[in-house]
Amino acid sequence: MREITYAEAIREALRQEMRRDERVFLIGEDIGIYGGAFGVTYGLLEEFGEERVRDTPISEQTIAGAAIGAALTGMRPVAEIMFMDFVALAMEQLVNQAAKLRFMFGGKAKVPMVLRTPAGSGTGAAAQHSQSLEAWFVHVPGLKVVMPSTPYDAKGLLISAIRDDNPVIFVEHKLLYKTKGPVPEEEYTIPLGVADVKRGGSDVTIVATSIMVRRALAAAEKLAQEGIEAEVIDPRTLKPLDTETIISSVMKTGRALIVHEAPKTCGFGAEVSACITEGEAFFYLEAPVKRLAGMDVPIPYNPKLERGVVPQEEDIIRAVRELVGGKGG
Amino acid sequence: MRDLGLGEEKLKLMLRRMHEIRSFEEKAEELYIRGMVHGTMHLSVGQEASAVGAVSALEPNDYILSTHRGHGHCIAKGADIKLMMAEFLGKETGYCRGRGGSMHIADVEAGNLGATGVVGDGIPISVGVGLSIKLQRQDRVVLCFFGDGAANTGSFHEALNMASIWKLPVIFVCENNQYAMSTPVKKAFPIENIADRAAAYGMPGVVVDGNDVLAVYRATKEAVERARRGDGPTLIECKTYRWKGHSKSDQQRYRTREEVEAWKKKDPISRFRSRLIKEGIITEEGAERIEREAKETIEEAVRFAQNSPEPSLEGIEEEVYA
Numbered sequence: 001m002r003e004i005t006y007a008e009a010i011r012e013a014l015r016q017e018m019r020r021d022e023r024v025f026l027i028g029e030d031i032g033i034y035g036g037a038f039g040v041t042y043g044l045l046e047e048f049g050e051e052r053v054r055d056t057p058i059s060e061q062t063i064a065g066a067a068i069g070a071a072l073t074g075m076r077p078v079a080e081i082m083f084m085d086f087v088a089l090a091m092e093q094l095v096n097q098a099a100k101l102r103f104m105f106g107g108k109a110k111v112p113m114v115l116r117t118p119a120g121s122g123t124g125a126a127a128q129h130s131q132s133l134e135a136w137f138v139h140v141p142g143l144k145v146v147m148p149s150t151p152y153d154a155k156g157l158l159i160s161a162i163r164d165d166n167p168v169i170f171v172e173h174k175l176l177y178k179t180k181g182p183v184p185e186e187e188y189t190i191p192l193g194v195a196d197v198k199r200g201g202s203d204v205t206i207v208a209t210s211i212m213v214r215r216a217l218a219a220a221e222k223l224a225q226e227g228i229e230a231e232v233i234d235p236r237t238l239k240p241l242d243t244e245t246i247i248s249s250v251m252k253t254g255r256a257l258i259v260h261e262a263p264k265t266c267g268f269g270a271e272v273s274a275c276i277t278e279g280e281a282f283f284y285l286e287a288p289v290k291r292l293a294g295m296d297v298p299i300p301y302n303p304k305l306e307r308g309v310v311p312q313e314e315d316i317i318r319a320v321r322e323l324v325g326g327k328g329g
Numbered sequence: 330m331r332d333l334g335l336g337e338e339k340l341k342l343m344l345r346r347m348h349e350i351r352s353f354e355e356k357a358e359e360l361y362i363r364g365m366v367h368g369t370m371h372l373s374v375g376q377e378a379s380a381v382g383a384v385s386a387l388e389p390n391d392y393i394l395s396t397h398r399g400h401g402h403c404i405a406k407g408a409d410i411k412l413m414m415a416e417f418l419g420k421e422t423g424y425c426r427g428r429g430g431s432m433h434i435a436d437v438e439a440g441n442l443g444a445t446g447v448v449g450d451g452i453p454i455s456v457g458v459g460l461s462i463k464l465q466r467q468d469r470v471v472l473c474f475f476g477d478g479a480a481n482t483g484s485f486h487e488a489l490n491m492a493s494i495w496k497l498p499v500i501f502v503c504e505n506n507q508y509a510m511s512t513p514v515k516k517a518f519p520i521e522n523i524a525d526r527a528a529a530y531g532m533p534g535v536v537v538d539g540n541d542v543l544a545v546y547r548a549t550k551e552a553v554e555r556a557r558r559g560d561g562p563t564l565i566e567c568k569t570y571r572w573k574g575h576s577k578s579d580q581q582r583y584r585t586r587e588e589v590e591a592w593k594k595k596d597p598i599s600r601f602r603s604r605l606i607k608e609g610i611i612t613e614e615g616a617e618r619i620e621r622e623a624k625e626t627i628e629e630a631v632r633f634a635q636n637s638p639e640p641s642l643e644g645i646e647e648e649v650y651a
Contacts, residue, residue, distance in 0.1 A: 025464060051464060057494070059487035062453040066491065069457020069471075072442055073392065075464060077457070092484075096447050097454065103649050105435040105443055106426035110651045141649050165651035 028080030060089035099142030149213035156190030193240035201229035264293035348623035378597035382545025399444035449482030459497030478509025496561035539567025
């Protein structure tokens with residue numbers, strides 16, 4: 001199969017969906033001739049024109065609001081917020097409108113929209129352009145949250161998100177945009193709410209999201225050389241969450257490490273941990289569930305500091321060794 | 330009136346709607362006082378002309394977006410008042426099956442895209458509705474109601490700008506009822522007219538006597554025609570007054586009784602009614618009949634709502650997602 005980048009996979013999903021369904025259009029800042037701050041929508045303006053690749057003024061609240069209004073009345077907008085940090089500006093519309101309209105109106109409305117946004121640190125952009133804020137959205141009933149880690153998943157999940165009748169927050173990672181992987185040329189969907197076992201293993205379960213999936217897989221290869229077989233699970237969608245895949249893996253391995261980039265306190269990992277420990281899997285645990293997450297600090301500028309405040313491959317290796325070591329074997 | 334192209338039947342319907350709104354609001358307050366209402370409510374008594382005048386300039390398939398003070402908009406759009414009252418009382422038969430209540434009544438199929446509880450939030454959504462109409466090449470417009478308070482939110486500025494640069498078919502109707510809760514417009518605006526802000530967004534700004542239903546109709550009609558021509562949005566400011574408090578908790582310490590009484594003398598309903606009688610469109614008895622029938626409609630709605638079942642908690646988690 002041919003290999004393309006994560007950014008190309010997202011662009012291909014957008015292009016194919018826009019060709020298939022004229023209700024799909026893009027709205028956001030500098031997504032037209034500029035191609036978006038990370039070039040994801042580059043070239044779509046030429047094919048679809050300014051009507052459907054719609055550059056906006058710097059008005060995040062109205063980008064979100066316009067997507068909602070269009071979705072309510074028959075369109076399928078895909079909005080882009082240039083950096084995930086800026087979703088704070090759009091939060092009102094997403095949380096108080098998009099998430100609630102269907103329920104609040106007794107099920108008589110639907111809001112089929114996607115909000116794409118790049119998250120994550122590692123680009124030297126410091127505290128206001130590097131955050132991973134996915135947990136905010138997971139907490140709001142009415143929103144779905146998707147966080148792909150590979151080009152293949154990005155394409156299939158984005159197509160599903162566009163076809164979904166609910167508001168979907170689609171969280172991309174800046175450092176993944178240039179990573180390559182096999183992606184079919186034709187359209188395909190990956191259902192929302194289905195986790196993927198990225199690597200099988202019997203000694204420890206690693207539940208990782210977004211870029212941490214890559215780091216966990218790299219760590220798992222090194223751990224295998226020490227005789228530790230890690231199973232790496234990528235939930236892919238944080239809401240709805242495929243708890244079954246996680247729980248059955250933990251029941252098999254008896255150990256769980258949860259890895260994400262966002263700060264630890266009230267991060268998504270806490271939810272995963274609770275899912276494991278509040279049910280039957282608790283009785284299969286041979287060691288306490290461990291969370292490896294970003295420090296509870298804003299992302300700093302200096303590259304050494306920036307790298308140091310979020311989990312890296314070596315941190316995952318160390319954490320797994322501790323978990324497995326706790327077994328005494 | 331004739332020059333506005335309004336026929337007798339339409340004028341009578343407008344009077345009927347205004348009476349229905351007044352009766353609905355008075356009944357809502359009465360039910361609250363009798364302890365029959367669970368939540369809050371925001372009454373629009375005194376503002377009937379802006380709701381009816383504006384919506385009467387629309388075609389049935391046009392959209393509206395309403396506000397927390399939205400009962401009047403909903404009735405003006407031709408809602409089934411029984412379903413409204415049932416929603417107000419939190420019943421399963423209500424427009425939103427008792428999930429929304431007074432602040433979130435919507436009738437999506439009829440083009441009422443709902444009332445919002447957060448001041449100003451409907452304005453960005455109206456941009457999306459206008460965009461949707463344009464992209465689908467529909468012969469429709471969207472009319473977005475909001476109050477003077479909303480005109481000071483960031484949403485207002487972002488949304489009016491975006492609607493104007495894209496020449497979207499949106500009519501922004503600001504019902505300036507003089508107070509954002511307790512804050513008078515004099516304290517919240519450094520300008521005399523909110524409509525003057527339209528100039529900053531390159532669209533017409535029109536100030537109308539919001540207690541004159543025909544003036545509101547005329548201004549809205551022009552804005553609707555402009556929107557349908559593809560010439561973009563208009564900001565209309567209806568200067569009006571709410572007779573009742575902001576919500577049920579309001580002690581009204583921020584205004585005088587004299588001020589309220591002075592505005593009551595500009596009652597939009599009696600003004601319109603006497604004009605219709607004077608011009609021979611309706612008789613005194615005919616007007617009384619309309620008022621009586623409006624009250625009966627409300628009473629019937631109350632009976633329907635009271636006899637309706639309560640919603641069930643069963644399956645509520647499955648309703649969140651489509």
